[in-house]
Amino acid sequence: MNFKLVYASLSITLKEFYRSKASMFFVLLFPIILMLLFGLIFQDQGETVYDLHVRDLDGGVNSQNITEMLGNTEIFNIVEVGDEVGDIEDAKDYLTEHKLNAMLVIPEGYSDGFDAIMIDRFLGIPTNDTVDVVMIYDPANTAAMTKISILNSILDGVNKAATGMPDVLVLEMETTVSDDFDYIDFFAPGIIAMSVMTTALFGTVTINTELRQKGILRKLATTPLSRSEWLLANILYQLCMAILSTISIILIGVGLFDLNPHLNLFLPLFVILNVFAFSGIGMLITRFVKEAESAHAAANAIMFPMMFLSGTFFPLEGMPDFLQTFAKVLPLYYVNEGLRAAMITLDEGTLMTSTVVLIILAIVIFILGVLLTSWKHD
Amino acid sequence: MPETIIQVRDLVKQYDDNTAVNSISFDVNEGEVFAFLGPNGAGKTTTVEIIETIRTATSGDIQILGMDVNKNRTEILKRIGVMPQDFSSFDRLTVWETVQYYARLFGSDVDIDGLLKLVNLQEERDKHYVTLSGGLKQRVGIAVALVNDPEIVFLDEPTTGLDPRARRDVWEVVKDLKKRGKTIFLTTHYMEEAEVLADDVAIISKGDIIAHGSVDGLIDQFCSTIHVAIKGAGPGVKEIADEMSLVSESLGNGNVQIEADNNEQVVEILNSLKNKNIGYGSVDIRKANLEEVFLKLTGESLIDKGDPK
Numbered sequence: 001m002n003f004k005l006v007y008a009s010l011s012i013t014l015k016e017f018y019r020s021k022a023s024m025f026f027v028l029l030f031p032i033i034l035m036l037l038f039g040l041i042f043q044d045q046g047e048t049v050y051d052l053h054v055r056d057l058d059g060g061v062n063s064q065n066i067t068e069m070l071g072n073t074e075i076f077n078i079v080e081v082g083d084e085v086g087d088i089e090d091a092k093d094y095l096t097e098h099k100l101n102a103m104l105v106i107p108e109g110y111s112d113g114f115d116a117i118m119i120d121r122f123l124g125i126p127t128n129d130t131v132d133v134v135m136i137y138d139p140a141n142t143a144a145m146t147k148i149s150i151l152n153s154i155l156d157g158v159n160k161a162a163t164g165m166p167d168v169l170v171l172e173m174e175t176t177v178s179d180d181f182d183y184i185d186f187f188a189p190g191i192i193a194m195s196v197m198t199t200a201l202f203g204t205v206t207i208n209t210e211l212r213q214k215g216i217l218r219k220l221a222t223t224p225l226s227r228s229e230w231l232l233a234n235i236l237y238q239l240c241m242a243i244l245s246t247i248s249i250i251l252i253g254v255g256l257f258d259l260n261p262h263l264n265l266f267l268p269l270f271v272i273l274n275v276f277a278f279s280g281i282g283m284l285i286t287r288f289v290k291e292a293e294s295a296h297a298a299a300n301a302i303m304f305p306m307m308f309l310s311g312t313f314f315p316l317e318g319m320p321d322f323l324q325t326f327a328k329v330l331p332l333y334y335v336n337e338g339l340r341a342a343m344i345t346l347d348e349g350t351l352m353t354s355t356v357v358l359i360i361l362a363i364v365i366f367i368l369g370v371l372l373t374s375w376k377h378d
Numbered sequence: 379m380p381e382t383i384i385q386v387r388d389l390v391k392q393y394d395d396n397t398a399v400n401s402i403s404f405d406v407n408e409g410e411v412f413a414f415l416g417p418n419g420a421g422k423t424t425t426v427e428i429i430e431t432i433r434t435a436t437s438g439d440i441q442i443l444g445m446d447v448n449k450n451r452t453e454i455l456k457r458i459g460v461m462p463q464d465f466s467s468f469d470r471l472t473v474w475e476t477v478q479y480y481a482r483l484f485g486s487d488v489d490i491d492g493l494l495k496l497v498n499l500q501e502e503r504d505k506h507y508v509t510l511s512g513g514l515k516q517r518v519g520i521a522v523a524l525v526n527d528p529e530i531v532f533l534d535e536p537t538t539g540l541d542p543r544a545r546r547d548v549w550e551v552v553k554d555l556k557k558r559g560k561t562i563f564l565t566t567h568y569m570e571e572a573e574v575l576a577d578d579v580a581i582i583s584k585g586d587i588i589a590h591g592s593v594d595g596l597i598d599q600f601c602s603t604i605h606v607a608i609k610g611a612g613p614g615v616k617e618i619a620d621e622m623s624l625v626s627e628s629l630g631n632g633n634v635q636i637e638a639d640n641n642e643q644v645v646e647i648l649n650s651l652k653n654k655n656i657g658y659g660s661v662d663i664r665k666a667n668l669e670e671v672f673l674k675l676t677g678e679s680l681i682d683k684g685d686p687k
């Protein structure tokens with residue numbers, strides 16, 4: 001391995017990149033757009049407030065109390081519906097008409113019924129009487145389901161309080177990370193992992209198929225530059241691209257979305273391993289798939305399952321078991337996990353697992369790249 | 379006796395279902411321009427790439443600079459210069475940077491500006507490769523092939539797709555290289571290129587070398603016909619040909635072309651013109667060219683098949 005030749009090859013590819021406005025634009029813009037997009041989508045995650053339309057047909061003290069209480073949870077923004085809804089059927093029409101997904105109707109007599117039960121309780125008279133509130137909802141709407149389950153848990157609390165029995169089991173909720181972290185902090189490592197993968201994989205495939213088609217690879221084959229020197233120069237070039245996009249993602253995140261990552265040596269380590277693994281895979285693709293279009297199709301075939309199945313966009317927990325198992329053989333899974341651990345959770349076990357898996361993978365792929373790719377053609 | 383610098387014996391290149399090169403043998407001597415002439419798909423590039431060590435032969439013994447192509451790849455590459463077919467380079471590097479890059483790959487401290495002067499590219503020194511015309515690009519290719527001061531320069535179809543002017547410019551560069559003592563291995567499908575440049579021509583068709591020799595030697599051997607075109611002549615010309623039992627062809631406008639077999643017959647035709655007092659505008663005497671040799675040998679035209687896409 002002659003590093004002068006690697007350096008010479010790296011510097012000309014960088015020069016070409018610097019002089020091409022288009023490629024600069026894409027390397028920097030793609031991750032920035034993703035970051036902006038997902039940053040905006042998930043900006044308010046965790047502080048979500050749901051609108052809850054309430055029709056109080058009762059108008060008594062108790063019905064006002066419960067409405068007020070639901071409002072005080074800060075989960076619901078109570079929208080009171082007026083006289084145009086006179087009964088349950090009206091409420092249904094109202095929902096359809098106003099394209100709402102749910103409405104809570106408090107029937108007439110609620111306050112009296114509630115009082116009666118409380119008095120019985122107070123006097124120690126056993127009773128199985130209940131008072132009802134009615135939730136009218138659109139069953140096809142997930143937000144309505146969410147509202148119902150929140151409402152259920154609130155009412156559950158009210159019921160317990162009303163029985164005067166103290167809770168035996170109390171669930172306290174706390175996130176696994178300190179309170180300083182928002183959803184964007186979980187998302188940013190995934191975006192970094194994915195952008196670096198895409199850049200490395202497609203960058204390598206594009207450069208090499210283009211150079212092959214233009215006959216430049218054939219010319220390089222007649223020089224003392226070895227295939228492994230060229231491979232390494234390519235990987236280092238992709239690493240420069242990866243550093244650019246990682247920095248731009250972090251800057252956008254910190255500047256616009258209060259991203260608050262831990263910065264330590266594991267971040268560059270995982271970025272480097274990501275680049276090695278996927279540039280190597282790109283090199284192998286161009287070795288076996290000669291035409292530019294098929295090579296890109298092959299790269300896509302590798303990229304898309306990784307993007308969706310290794311926990312970049314969706315948490316793995318929601319997936320069927322076999323997909324979860326499958327995710328664990330995908331290299332990007334370990335990059336995702338590793339980067340999240342490095343930037344957010346600092347979980348040592350995950351850091352170690354990801355480091356070991358990715359180092360082995362990068363070495364194997366680099367060796368395969370050197371062994372299987374040759375300047376010579378048949 | 380000149381030194382043999384490339385020696386090819388029984389070279390065969392077999393692909394799955396076709397034979398690209400069918401057991402060919404030839405020698406290239408030091409200091410000469412050797413032209414491999416044949417239509418596209420004849421096996422020229424396959425052969426030349428095997429000699430350049432970037433393709434592997436199915437069988438055969440190939441020695442270059444006294445070394446076996448299968449064993450001394452690294453050493454051979456250091457001593458040869460290659461301009462591959464359809465040479466192209468990095469779009470957004472300048473001419474100077476391109477040559478510099480290849481010089482660095484060879485660890486060569488060649489005078490880059492001197493090299494650019496040799497191929498007449500001084501003015502394009504700082505232009506990006508992508509902005510150059512076809513002829514200038516090809517000259518960059520030649521400059522790049524020279525960065526390691528090679529003993530043998532391989533030029534694979536160096537003028538394909540160029541206009542006549544640019545082609546002539548490239549020829550000048552090749553002639554200059556020959557003067558500097560380089561051995562040049564040229565592949566081409568332009569017979570004119572071979573006629574102008576080559577000391578030695580091997581004609582290849584469908585994987586076989588069908589003729590090999592100097593340009594004049596090949597013409598004398600295979601197509602010694604001398605075309606005598608008599609322009610603006612009267613009706614008597616055709617009779618001269620008939621009397622001598624030579625083939626004649628009317629070219630219209632009173633122009634007649636007679637196919638003479640040798641110089642004596644040419645003199646006889648001219649004498650007859652004078653003796654019979656046949657008036658004429660002009661006489662054009664032309665030897666056969668390689669195109670006609672090729673046509674005669676294969677029954678196919680070199681140009682039709684060989685034109686660039």
